[in-house]
Amino acid sequence: MSVLPSQSDPASAPAPGGTPLRFGYGTNGLADLRLDDALALLSDLGYDGVGLTLDHMHLDPLAPDLAARTRRVAHRLDALGLEVTVETGARYVLDPRRKHGPSLLDPDPDDRARRIDLLTRAVGVAADLGAHAVHCFSGVTPAGTDDDTAWTRLATALTPVLEAATAAGVPLAVEPEPGHLLATLADFHRLRHALGDPEHLGLTLDLGHCLCLEPLSPADCVRAAAPWLRHVQIEDMRRGVHEHLPFGEGDLDVPAVLGALSASAYRGLTVVELPRHSHAGPHFAAISLPFLHTAAASSTGRRLPPDAPPPAAPAGEPSAIPEGSTA
Template identity: 45%
Template sequence: MSLRYAYNTNGLTSHRLSDALTFLADCGYAGVALTLDVVHLDPFADDARRQAEQVRARCDELGLGVVVETGARFLLDPRAKHEPTFVTASAEGRARRLAYLRLACDLAEVLGAEAVSFWAGVPRPGVDRDEAWGWFVDGVRALVDSHGGRSYALAVEPEPGMLVEDCDGWARLAEAAPGIALALDTGHCVVAGAYAPEEAVTRFAPSLGTVAVEGMRRGVHDHLPLDEGDVDLPAVLRALREASFDRLVTLELSRDGHRAHEMVPRAMETLRKAEAAA
């Protein structure tokens, strides 16, 4: 089977969304990982639903699938990166995160998305980790109660340095909050956790809601081009094929928007070569 690749719009921030979608299709991508943000489908815009309908129509024309990503840096607070989260001390802040994720899920349904991906957040100094865990579980359960069991996978992504930073942390969450899939960023496996990227794919294959690939150096959480770093890309793609993974495999290069005109086609070329070698 051939894998289906997508590119994250957080690496296309100097492109209009309509231009980005056409560019991805022209380069052979099967989908787009759409990070809801101020530059691409701001979920808080008055006409967000209409925009989502237009994006859905354009993606249908181009043959692109969609994954919704919710990790925009300053969407909820222009002065604090990624805040507030489910592990923010303020109950009002946690409620804002839940409301945003519910809005993202509503837009995902309009977009016909395969998955909605989100993360735990970083407990700030002075926050008890056990208490933060309880907040996170409560928030995830509330989201599953209101938006689980729909046409998309609700998927939690382990992020190095966050409360849930590896696959074992996700497994603990899945026991406490049934109905959650795994958003596996394979590059993160060389930074945190007990599994090599390809091992994580195989071990957690039945739970995968969406998968990301990129280059990454061992112990350093920097997203790199696919042909750099310590991830064995052919091994990861082989594991995905052996698992019959048929959802989008996304690529996130959020710091490379200034050279997206080079990175988008380069990544597809690298993926095709790696899949041929897998």
């Protein structure tokens, strides 16, 4: 089970005075809501921001009038007081038959160009929204592609995206993803060195992924990655199993990782990443934030105010309909 000390028995952690953390929730976990409704929900719940996945239902990056639609979303975010990071992990936004396809590693240069175009569009959207960063990942190495070829394709494909990010002043935050070519922190550094350590190349760190496959503990991963951190995702997970879980269902020491983030002076959003829980997205959004607030307070030895909500489910439970049902 995830570690969450009680408020009366705070865990030992970095000394008080670290950077206050700001929490968001990913729209890929609210896919059954209209974007405006999702943003209003997160604001009402007290989130600081949103991880906005560009997808057909949420600010479609390929539909007409993208600039005008982006301006409307920017005004809405401003009115609600929400910060934003732009995420590009939509499953079928480019190809209705291939999950996350095409990728930056595809053998067909025209297919790679479609992914490059999507990422470049995302950089423009992020600039117009005032986003902290644009998230992306490498993709899975195609069958029959050797390692050196895959890494060359990745570096070459990301070069124009980085040029766009540099011109826009928006960091590009690459995520190590289990099963992808770039799967670990070591892989991120391989890419960084290959590209000459560009200023606008940063890191998306998914804390559950750290627990899943990194040799270091998630808290130690935060400390090791701190100089390059531009975006953080969080959820529960079990060692060796790539399955995003609600808090309390895995093994992540949440106070420890939040304490490490605070001590590292990380200033971006820490976004709850539950893409397979959209069937009960409002429920999990509601219970995740008080859990994180309590964990963050315990990590620094601070006390929550007496009227702070406990890390427990609000009135009502999520639908009992099995995930994947069309009912």
